[in-house]
Amino acid sequence: MLKVQEIRELIKLVDQSTIDEFSYETNGTTVTMKKSSDNSGVKLNEAYEVPAEKPAEKIKVEEPKANEEKKAVKQSEKEPVEKEETTDFDFEIVSPMVGTLYIAPEPESDPYVKKGSKVENDSVVCIVEAMKLFNEIEAEVSGEIVEILVEDGELVEYGQPLFRVKTK
Template sequence: MLKVQEIRELIKLVDQSAIDEFTYESDGTTVTMKKSGAESTAAPVVQEQRPVERPVETTEIREPEVKVEEKKETVHTEQTDQEEPPADFDYEIVSPMVGTMYSSPNPESDAYVNKGAKVEKDTIVCIVEAMKLFNEIEAEVSGEIVEVLVEDGELVEYGQPLFRVKTK
């Protein structure tokens, strides 16, 4: 049986895609999602299939539709006098894959780089773990790290900026 979070992710994927209908069957359970009309909604229908021992009269049952509404929340933060202005940078080191970013080779070690660290083209700045493979990410430029954009252990997307570098 799919977990609620997995069903929500499927709804988002179907909603964002050009697919009008999606059906998934596993272990006697069927999940069907359909978009209706011009609206972009996905309606999950979960049915458990059980063996029937005797004939049963069937009646048409209307399947419930679930409308997915996107809510955008804005978070306002107060700026204090202690905050630094946005860093001046020439280059962003981005994640080459989806995964989890680690700033050090193991939990007991220091971070590969911190703000203010000098880097060369072949300097390892972090590790991105994807599917149990640990991929070392190199700076690809020489310069100074002026901003660290991702926390240790945070999930990152393909192309997401990880560090900002002021080149030499």
């Protein structure tokens, strides 16, 4: 379970960012934060009281929605514009949070997956570090990794595509 200070930091980060909704899952519990449309900051619902500088807000615990809207991949400045490949894929594994992505469990270890790796629904494909917590990202589908869209140590955004998978 998250500590009050961690929740405060999450609220502050979501409030200062351009994202409208944030979900965090740990130990089978999902915390979802949504910004209110009246620009008064992050609006949270039900479940836990959160002491903060602002009036008390609450957190709603719910199941995440499958296949939420995906953000477009930003083209690397290193790549020339002409180099546009189209990869045959059925599913994109996206980042469920903002953080630093790690391809391997340790710097000296082999990566979780490579191009051509076979994955199952529960296969770990990478780790995203957010607020000093290391979160294992699972494939969510069975298939083959056909494209890796990120590099080790790269900062990733919520909803950013990380891997493309050709499903079975």
